[in-house]
Amino acid sequence: MIYRRLRQMGVLGINRRNIDLTSRHNPRRLYPLVDNKLRTKAMCIGAGIPVPRLLAKAEHHFELEELMGRVDGLDDFVMKPARGAMGNGIVVITGRTERLFSRTGSRRMSRGDLQFHAASILSGLYALGGNDDMAMVEERLVVHPEFRSIAYDGVPDVRVIVYRGYPVMAMARLPTKASSGRANLHQGAIGVGLDMATGTMQSAVRHNAPLEIHPDTGERLIGRRLPNFERVLQIAVAAAEITGLGYLGADVVVDARHGPVILELNARPGLAIQLCNRAGLLPRLATVDRIADMPRDATGRLTMVKELADLWTRD
Amino acid sequence: MSPAVVWTGIIHVAVGLALFSYKVLGLELALVPTNPEGVWQVELALSVRGTGAGALKAALPSNEASQIVFDETASSDGLSLSIENEGPGRIGVWSGDLKGIHRIVYSFRARLTERDAERPLPHAPFEPDVPATVTRRYQEPTTVFPAAARPVRELLEELDVPPPDDPSGRLRTLVAFIEHRVATVSDGPADALLCLAEREGSPQGKSRLLVTLLRAADLPARLVVGLQLEEAKTPDLVRWVEVWIDGGWFPVSPVGDFFGARPRDLLALRYGPGDLVDGINAAATDLRYSALKERLGPQELANMMIPDNTLFASLSLYRLPLPAQRALRVLLLLPLGALAIALFRNFVGLGTFGTFLPILLGLALRETQLVLGLAMLAVVVLLGVVTRRFLEGLRLLLVPRLSFLLCVVILCVVGLALIGDGFGTRDFFAGVVFPIVVLTMLVERFSLVMAEEGFQEAFRRWVNTLAVAVASYPLFKSTTAEHLMFGFPELVLVVMGLLVFIGGYSGFRLTDLVRFRLLGSSSETIPLTSLEYPAGSSRRALDGEVSGSGS
Numbered sequence: 039m040i041y042r043r044l045r046q047m048g049v050l051g052i053n054r055r056n057i058d059l060t061s062r063h064n065p066r067r068l069y070p071l072v073d074n075k076l077r078t079k080a081m082c083i084g085a086g087i088p089v090p091r092l093l094a095k096a097e098h099h100f101e102l103e104e105l106m107g108r109v110d111g112l113d114d115f116v117m118k119p120a121r122g123a124m125g126n127g128i129v130v131i132t133g134r135t136e137r138l139f140s141r142t143g144s145r146r147m148s149r150g151d152l153q154f155h156a157a158s159i160l161s162g163l164y165a166l167g168g169n170d171d172m173a174m175v176e177e178r179l180v181v182h183p184e185f186r187s188i189a190y191d192g193v194p195d196v197r198v199i200v201y202r203g204y205p206v207m208a209m210a211r212l213p214t215k216a217s218s219g220r221a222n223l224h225q226g227a228i229g230v231g232l233d234m235a236t237g238t239m240q241s242a243v244r245h246n247a248p249l250e251i252h253p254d255t256g257e258r259l260i261g262r263r264l265p266n267f268e269r270v271l272q273i274a275v276a277a278a279e280i281t282g283l284g285y286l287g288a289d290v291v292v293d294a295r296h297g298p299v300i301l302e303l304n305a306r307p308g309l310a311i312q313l314c315n316r317a318g319l320l321p322r323l324a325t326v327d328r329i330a331d332m333p334r335d336a337t338g339r340l341t342m343v344k345e346l347a348d349l350w351t352r353d
Numbered sequence: 354m355s356p357a358v359v360w361t362g363i364i365h366v367a368v369g370l371a372l373f374s375y376k377v378l379g380l381e382l383a384l385v386p387t388n389p390e391g392v393w394q395v396e397l398a399l400s401v402r403g404t405g406a407g408a409l410k411a412a413l414p415s416n417e418a419s420q421i422v423f424d425e426t427a428s429s430d431g432l433s434l435s436i437e438n439e440g441p442g443r444i445g446v447w448s449g450d451l452k453g454i455h456r457i458v459y460s461f462r463a464r465l466t467e468r469d470a471e472r473p474l475p476h477a478p479f480e481p482d483v484p485a486t487v488t489r490r491y492q493e494p495t496t497v498f499p500a501a502a503r504p505v506r507e508l509l510e511e512l513d514v515p516p517p518d519d520p521s522g523r524l525r526t527l528v529a530f531i532e533h534r535v536a537t538v539s540d541g542p543a544d545a546l547l548c549l550a551e552r553e554g555s556p557q558g559k560s561r562l563l564v565t566l567l568r569a570a571d572l573p574a575r576l577v578v579g580l581q582l583e584e585a586k587t588p589d590l591v592r593w594v595e596v597w598i599d600g601g602w603f604p605v606s607p608v609g610d611f612f613g614a615r616p617r618d619l620l621a622l623r624y625g626p627g628d629l630v631d632g633i634n635a636a637a638t639d640l641r642y643s644a645l646k647e648r649l650g651p652q653e654l655a656n657m658m659i660p661d662n663t664l665f666a667s668l669s670l671y672r673l674p675l676p677a678q679r680a681l682r683v684l685l686l687l688p689l690g691a692l693a694i695a696l697f698r699n700f701v702g703l704g705t706f707g708t709f710l711p712i713l714l715g716l717a718l719r720e721t722q723l724v725l726g727l728a729m730l731a732v733v734v735l736l737g738v739v740t741r742r743f744l745e746g747l748r749l750l751l752v753p754r755l756s757f758l759l760c761v762v763i764l765c766v767v768g769l770a771l772i773g774d775g776f777g778t779r780d781f782f783a784g785v786v787f788p789i790v791v792l793t794m795l796v797e798r799f800s801l802v803m804a805e806e807g808f809q810e811a812f813r814r815w816v817n818t819l820a821v822a823v824a825s826y827p828l829f830k831s832t833t834a835e836h837l838m839f840g841f842p843e844l845v846l847v848v849m850g851l852l853v854f855i856g857g858y859s860g861f862r863l864t865d866l867v868r869f870r871l872l873g874s875s876s877e878t879i880p881l882t883s884l885e886y887p888a889g890s891s892r893r894a895l896d897g898e899v900s901g902s903g904s
Contacts, residue, residue: 040866040873049869053699054859099750154748161751163801246871313869 048318050309059323063202063284064305071281072303076120076174078281085280087273088299090291094175095120099160102173106153109175116179117152119159120172125222127164129155130178130192142191142219179301180294184265188212190254192219195301196232196270196290197311199319200278202330204339205271206322206350208232209314210239210264215254223310228252230259231315235347237267243314270298271343275336277303287311322350358857365850372843380660386836392647393582395620396460399630399640401432403451407634412578412623413443414463420620425461432457440490440575442624451635462647465582465617474521474598474613483573487597491573497545497561497626500568504549514570520598523570524605531563532609559607560592561626573597577604578629579621582644590629591619658840670839678839683716685838686829688848690715693825695855702864703817706798711821713791718822719829727819730792733765734815737796738803759793 044051050059071077082089093115094108109115118128129152131139138146147155156173158164165171179193188194192213199207209229213219216226223229228249230242239262242249250260264270274288277300287307290298312319325346334342376382401409413436414422427434432447432455447457483492494500512530515522536553545561548554554562560576567574574596580588593615595602604615622629630637655671666672670681690712697703697711705711718726740761744754766789795818803811828834838844866873 040870041861043873044861044866044869047872049861049865049872051859051861051865052702053862057857057859150748157748157750163751243871246868248871309865310868313871316872318872 048320049312050319052309055309059285060306068282069305072283072286072305074120075118075302076172078303081280082277082300085276087276088296090179090299090301091177092174093177095172096156096160097172099157102153102156105156105173105175106149109152114178116176117156118174118176119164120174121165121169125220127159130219132178179291179299182265182292182294185292187255187257188252188259188262190214190219192221193291195221196264196292197307198271198274198288198290199307199311200274200286200288201323201326202284203275203278204326204330205234205274205343206326207311207315207319208234209311212252214244229310229314232264232267233347233351235344237264237270238262239264240351241314241316246313264292266292266298271340272336273298273300275339279336317350354857354859358853362850362853362857365846365853369843369846369850373841373847376660376665376841380662380665382660382840383657384837385833386654392462392464394460394462394645394647395580395582396458396643398458400638401447401451401455401457401632401635402638403632403635405450405452405634407451407632408446408448409457409635409637410631410633411445411459412629413445413459414461414620414622415441415443417441417621419466419615421464422461427459429457430455440624442622463620465620474524483597487573491575491597492568492571494568498565498568499546500565502546504546505565505569508549508566509569517571520572523572524567524596524598527563527566527570528605528612531559531607535559535562537608556592556608560594563594563605563607567594567596575624576626577621578623579619580642580644582618582620584646588642588644670842682835682839685842685845686835687712688845689828689834689838690825692848692851693828694821695852697821699855699858700862702862703821704814705818705821706795706814710791710795711818712825714818714822715825715829718826723823723826729769732769733762733792734796734799736765737762737792738800741796741800755793755797758796759789762789762792762796
């Protein structure tokens with residue numbers, strides 16, 4: 039019953055994603071480009087795509103002291119593993135006193151805690167497959183004013199699925215109290231489906247339940263427009279282009295100072311985006327398959343998507 | 354699924370099945386690791402309580418066409434055993450001073466063979482003469498079989514039985530009467546006449562009535578009591594009737610189980626109306642029959658499993674030295690476990706700790722008993738997680754920390770072994786190959802998931818892991834599966850083919866359906882504003898209306 043309905047809607051399941059999308063359009067050799075955030079960052083900078091500024095990095099344990107030395111001069115920053123998955127191992131420092139760093143979710147950690155965390159990252163604790171990893175320290179992004187009232191204690195981001203050069207679906211992920219400031223859906227962040235032409239918020243879901251109002255801030259979500267949406271799609275498409283991946287999820291943050299920046303890229307993006315948009319991916323992918331062979335530059339493809347968006351939203 | 358996938362799958366399955374069926378059908382290798390001849394080890398154990406001199410009589414099986422009894426042994430404390438013949442059967446008599454309690458054990462092995470297929474009921478002409486010995490013994494009315502009683506005579510008239518020169522017809526009529534017109538009630542009357550009057554009876558009553566009716570119709574008949582032997586079950590007491598027809602005994606079930614061919618799992622113990630065990634001046638307690646289908650020894654099995662065909666004989670794994678065989682037996686079970694994992698992962702979508710960890714656990718549980726193994730796992734992981742928590746404060750580096758945990762896990766296992774020994778379950782840990790390193794990783798992953806995603810998620814995954822391990826456990830425990838995979842390693846090809854099919858399945862997983870249930874529910878129930886707008890309305894109108902009324 040439900041099986042047939044999901045099929046009719048063209049919902050993409052995990053098996054199908056693995057067989058028809060990631061294994062067909064994403065050559066394995068390209069994975070390290072996106073699995074390692076340092077490489078992604080370098081690549082983006084080379085192509086003129088904006089990314090958060092890298093402040094420090096450490097690859098070996100002897101470099102930790104140097105890393106901590108850099109950190110000592112910073113008031114706020116983000117420490118993360120270069121090869122982490124699903125937001126694991128990310129520490130966001132929002133401010134500090136002499137000895138203590140304060141994290142999001144009003145937690146605190148000492149300098150020693152932070153150094154231990156960096157060491158754990160190097161040992162591969164958070165890395166895919168448990169291999170050795172690198173620790174990186176980035177500037178902390180500033181929530182765009184338009185987002186301030188709908189993001190609780192964290193930075194929201196926009197996930198864009200880019201298929202063969204066309205952005206096909208997008209959602210905004212809004213941190214909540216329950217997700218302790220993280221923008222991960224499975225931890226309780228809100229996923230909001232976006233209209234592909236305008237970036238208007240159409241439907242929101244948290245933990246599989248629909249909602250229209252941000253539970254922590256009381257602000258209405260539906261009908262709001264994402265700032266700079268066109269630019270968001272633009273850099274997502276540009277990032278997809280330089281990686282060479284045919285099916286990619288780009289995480290974009292709209293920073294108050296820099297505007298949209300690429301936070302990370304994902305070669306096996308999750309499927310919950312369909313839930314937030316109340317729509318299956320397959321019809322959109324099929325549309326793209328019909329038009330993908332026509333030569334178009336990025337601007338042409340974005341214009342095309344604007345035209346298609348009405349059709350997609352109505353499906 | 355692409356044609357390449359389908360063909361790869363089909364070819365693997367086909368080649369595997371072709372080899373397998375040739376070995377089973379062409380070379381006649383055994384599918385199950387038991388003797389095809391069906392040798393059973395049967396034991397009668399009982400206690401006798403008496404007050405003085407007395408005896409205990411028990412029906413013993415005897416050799417006949419469909420059963421061969423051998424290796425009989427008997428033990429009893431202080432009683433003497435003599436064996437008396439009673440018709441075609443034998444009675445063991447234990448006699449002596451029965452004061453107090455005596456334990457009697459009598460065991461034998463029996464090979465049950467099928468009596469040459471179903472005996473067709475003869476049409477006339479057939480052997481008309483019945484030997485006088487048979488007539489005398491099995492045609493006379495007795496108290497148990499009151500063939501001359503009036504209700505019996507009346508019934509025969511009422512049933513309008515065929516004339517005496519058609520014994521087959523008579524037999525059919527009477528058996529049909531017993532089968533269809535007398536109800537079987539387990540605690541119904543056991544007496545022939547009562548059973549006839551009430552038209553219902555226990556299997557014993559019905560068989561007595563059938564013998565009575567047959568004798569009244571001039572057909573020699575006798576009652577047989579035996580055991581229905583069944584694997585892993587206490588044998589059931591079964592009664593049936595044999596009727597002399599065309600110069601031989603023809604077996605018939607009074608409850609319609611068989612007619613002419615005695616099933617192969619029946620062992621006849623006593624011919625006649627008496628009980629299986631009877632005490633004189635003594636009472637039998639704790640009477641118990643038990644039966645075990647005999648497994649083959651490694652050598653016997655090897656002889657059976659190495660075919661005559663030289664090519665296939667040289668490929669048989671049974672030619673390898675025994676230690677190598679033992680290792681390969683376990684190894685060849687792993688593909689089945691992997692198949693189970695693939696099914697769980699791609700059809701169900703359960704997230705477990707590590708891909709193959711659950712089957713390694715399942716394999717480890719095979720060495721222990723299920724419940725004890727699970728309890729042990731729980732203790733080790735619990736202690737491990739607590740230790741891990743403590744280590745967190747020390748801020749050790751990853752590899753030394755894991756190694757520390759490994760030592761804790763090993764100490765846990767050592768401690769459990771000592772405790773197990775204290776409780777006298779020495780075998781419990783013999784040969785435990787709990788993958789210690791795997792356990793350590795399990796502890797580490799459990800702790801990590803707990804820290805990252807909360808206890809609930811860690812526990813959920815732990816339950817999933819155990820569920821898969823427990824689900825694969827019967828597979829690993831099954832001697833039949835082991836025999837099949839070891840005797841027919843080409844089945845690995847079949848597993849590979851199935852894996853190709855599973856790998857090509859692009860449909861939804863069960864967890865997809867749960868995840869997207871919101872999308873699957875009918876659209877009216879979704880409080881959706883944007884989707885319900887008519888196709889023509891502009892987006893501006895949508896924005897205005899949504900922020901205005903919020904419908």
